[in-house]
Amino acid sequence: MPDPTPPGSGRPDPAPPGSGRPDPAPSDSGRPDLAPSGSGPWAGAGGRLIGLGVSRGRAAGPVMRMAAPPTLPPPRPGTDAATGPRTDSGTDPAAEASAVAAALEAVAADLNRRAADASGEAADILEALAMIADDPMLLEDAQERARAGMDAAHALDAAFAQHRDTLAALGGYLAERAADLDDLKHRAVAFALGLPMPGLPSPGHPYVLVAEDLSPADTAGLGPDVLALVTERGGPTSHTAILARGRGLPAVVACKGIMDVPDGTVVGVDGGTGELAVGLTEEEAAEVQEADRAERARLAAGRGPGRTADGHPVKLLLNIGSAEDLRPGAEGVGLFRTEFLFLDRTTAPAYEEQVAASAEVFAQAESVIVRTLDAGTDKPLPFLGLPGEPNPALGVRGLRVDRLLPDVLDTQLDAIAEAARKTGAQAWVMAPMVTTMAEATGFARRARAKGIARVGAMIEVPAAALRAGRLLQAVDFLSIGTNDLAQYTFAADRQHSALADLLDPRQPALLELIAMCAAAGQEAGKPVGVCGEAAGDPLLAPLLVGLGVTSLSMAPVCVPAVREALAGLTLAECRERATAARA
Template identity: 50%
Template sequence: MQTLTGVGVCAGRVIGELVSMPKPVAEPAAGLSLRDEEPEAAVARLQEAAAAVKAELKRRAEAATEKDAADVLKSTALMAGDKALLKNAAKLITGRGLAPERALWEAASDYADQMRALGGYMAERAADIEDVRARLVCQLQGLPMPGIPQREEPFVLTAEDLAPADTATLDPSQVLALVTSGGGPQSHTAILARNLGLPAIVAARDIEGVPDGTEVYVDGATGEIRTEPGADELELVEAWVRSAAARSGFDGRGVLADGTEIPLLANVGTPEDARAAAAAGAQGVGLLRTEFCFLGRDQEPSVEEQVEQYTAILASFPGKKVVVRTLDAGADKPLPFLTDTSEPNPALGVRGYRTDRAVPGVLARQLEAIARAEEATDAEVWVMAPMIATTTEAQEFARMAAAAGLRVPGVMVETPSAAVTADQILRHVKFVSLGTNDLTQYTMAADRMMGSLAELNNPWQPAVLRMVRSTVEGAREAEAEGAGPRNVGVCGEAAADPALAVVLVGLGVHTLSMSARGLAPVAAVLRSVDMGTAQALAALAVQQPSAEEAAAAVRTELSVLAELGL
């Protein structure tokens, strides 16, 4: 038996045959020429190939059952028909006499290199472009499209990483688990795997050396892969199945063993997400991502359009709290009417609240729409701004929210500066919500999309936990100085880790927000500990020298995790 390790990003235990993604399409030979084909005919063939790929991706988007999957496929379809990309490739055909597949390859490669050079979130776009490049070259050469392998029996899928269009079409009834050698815990692949509830491990660097057809045991919680599994591994899988059945539902109440209430909320991004979260028993919404109203558009949606969309979401939670995050544009979510894609480092650029400096008015109109949606429903709306770094920014946002008639303003704590000045910030706003994905990235100076930095980009890092503690202490100081009750929540991916959820509660966090699939396991683990135990485990984690040792120390003390297969 061989044991490999990576970073577990979605719990689950399975045994299955390992099947690799097909090898990437081969690069057309350098200088591959038109030969007997006329340039105009070659350009026309390129355009026909692009139209065919775009149509196929749109068809798959329409057939997708998951909204996130459909959105990814639509985005990839748009990229396949990108006019600038096709125009550049056409110039290489007519100007240098290159064959259309070689011209397309060079044009797309240049585009991907530009994105990669920008770093941060924009670098992730390079993989999208290379995915489209492969699809177009396959279409031109009459080869099968890249994609998830098709097998009669379910299997464990392995790859270096997955393109968004591939990840979006994962069928959990066919793919038992996902193991990648690259990617990080906050990569697109990891996040979508969590949304699907698919056992997943990323940054398992040695998995490429395991031959296809090898039977493997995968534990998505511990990040462990074992070849040639036996009776022990089979029992672990069966225990997971039993525990999953035992915690299949959430009763709508997050509570510790001593009765301390810890409301468990949901992260949502569409009206469909909201309905699913309500059906799962979520006690409200801890993060409403409003970008869905803006992405894929050439101009700002009207106030009336926004009111309609927000109202549809708020209606799913009558009498409950819904935390609405204002537009988090920029970085990996560029908008032509709002952001500058030429920034040298978009992750540290004009994003989130900062866009209001560049294009004043968009935020004010969005706040008006949110206020009108609140008036049309019975939901209790809290509104927060992303990417806040200073007390002045928090104060100005609170003023804008009040001017729109919104009574509960707050901010995201994603930057270390916000964490260490939380006491000052919370004199002006009534709550903060910790976005642990970005907070980890900025605290550790590690691009969250890079698999090679997965060890650093881990919310278990003691430095990140200390940022959480600093934020909670800031809230207490603000309360002591007469600011009134101040709420500290977590809406990042860390909240969905049952063991880390206990630590966050022990650090003093009041509410946790996660995908609807995470509610039941987190609730089950929280019910097994009292506040004293949670505080002791939090202190233990903060004292460790590394993320791995922090997680291991806490997991050792939480025997319920093994009992539940988490």
């Protein structure tokens, strides 16, 4: 097996400007160091902007904006936009109600058509959006307004606005999903007005796509001309971030001022640091692009299992939503997100379908850790029928759904066990949002009764991290979800870009909790991995290994850079960095 350590390497040298290769040492602020400002193509004459880097890589090219949403015309005579129509509005209620239905049908059909051409998470998200556009409650609301005298465009606008306000008031994940309704509204209103649906620019040349925010439909439909994504809003776990990482596109979100950059301005985008260089010359842009291509090729040439420079093994695993997301170069799957099979359903997928989906992954991967359904009021799935809650992030989600709907988990465990039997795979299964010893014990008992050999718990709640040693008496392994663990440790919404400093995985309190879990695993002789976004960051991976983590699970595009980062440091050096970070 090839040695993953670069020839002659010990500690990697600091990166040259524009190389795309980070210096693995964190800065004093706890954020990755930015490229030097006085030299190379990153010196951009027009200045700099800073956002949140959510998908690593560098790119440069001219800015192009998303097409603007349709402008809603003034209400027809006799109609008040705020209070609704009056008896003299002059609209044909039946015709307007039919136009509402036609608009929503067209949007759903367009999204389903895109989903058929997509794959993996992109297809799942598009299908879920099509289901929202096809929601009978939304149709009924808009048609009621049309039958009362509003024209179709205003009826759609008002109905979407009411549904959006309902989601926004719930906060957390649902509040972020409210932005998805804006995109659907713009598409439906455009159809009702006889205008083209808003979408991506097609300039005929490569470009950096810029928008206030990107809908899942737009992100999933990106073509090969898009070099990078930059949005003014958005969070590190938005659909934009997830899909950009899956495609290997550099992406920056929460970048204030980007909408003031004129179309055609050449910018450089660093998806790792979140930095934008504005006003590059064509020569500088070409240098950034060439350096990124060379860096990707160099990293892709790396082979072999994850290990430090002195040979300490660290499994590098993949986060996937289906078999279509599998890629070569990793040592298995550390997070199989089964909820993507459930996204577009008003009823739960049948047992046979769940068996087939799991078996397809088991047959193609060396090892697989399956996460049971991670859903609830913060990640709504229509078939669950769960009531709304004032604070969904602290409500019925993950394993807690089992308190209300135990049949859902039983069917899923049966399907996973059967898929393992059919393929000869050894199924590792873990539950999300485990909080207490009773929950861990109950889940382990049920899973093992189904014939599942290895049972684990996700550590996403501080209470579970504090009792990791006790939990490992009930389960065979732990997997730390750093995104939610940070959210709950610091009482900071993981979607809130203004609180990014609290959600930084280098926060000492979070590292202490990870270290506690790793130490508990070492004492019990059981593996403890990380499957949050921190695992795919080559600046953070050595810290996690230094804390005692045994595996790292990430988006496929992140594996090469993490492999190299670990290969350039000894285990002792990783431990030194972890100790410094905790201090």
